[in-house]
Amino acid sequence: QAYLVQSGAEVKKPGASVKVSCKAFGYTFNFNTYTMHWVRQAPGQGLEWMGWISAGKGYTKYAQKFQGRVTITRDTSANTVYMEVSSLRSEDTATYFCARNGLGAGGRDDGFDIWGQGTMVTVAS
């Protein structure tokens, strides 16, 4: 059974950077086949898409809001993707989720079928 495990909670000061990891289990043979997304959720708020990475070729795309401040990378040998946010500010306090882009028959895009447990990042002085 496929699942994703994220790194633990972080507390950072404004201006610092944070890097969150997301390790895949249960489908590692096909890890390169999938696209991985990052989504965040501020306390008591809704979901916000941040960007994605193709696990195989490493192509990335970011929401305009995060362009230049967020970097998504992957290590295929470790079946792990990473998301780094720089120049942190208080508004970045949120739970960050990684999610796998599901693949259906004929390569059909099936939404985000597997999610990590979430990583709480708190930005406070």
Added chain:
Amino acid sequence: EVVLTQSPGTLSLSPGERATLSCRASQNIINSQLAWYQQKSGQAPRLLIHTGSRRATGIPGRFSGSESGTDFTLTISSLEPEDFAVYYCHQYGNSPLTFGGGTKVEIK
């Protein structure tokens, strides 16, 4: 950017009742690439429906999705106690990907 507007914001119902949740898109969504997720407090979202109306693996038959143009609907035919949660729609056909603001289904 495709804006998804969910209504109502909160739905107060009793177990056994039917829940109808709406998600209206500001423009057409390519290939009906709209999904519904359920999120309980302190948990990650769970995929219920993708491609407008296809149930995800392991999702009970009481959950169904439908679409009419830019209007999408999630129906829970008979609410079980574990269905009280927040539901989000999400479009992944147009970049940037976007989510609706959510509908909370609470016990009446």
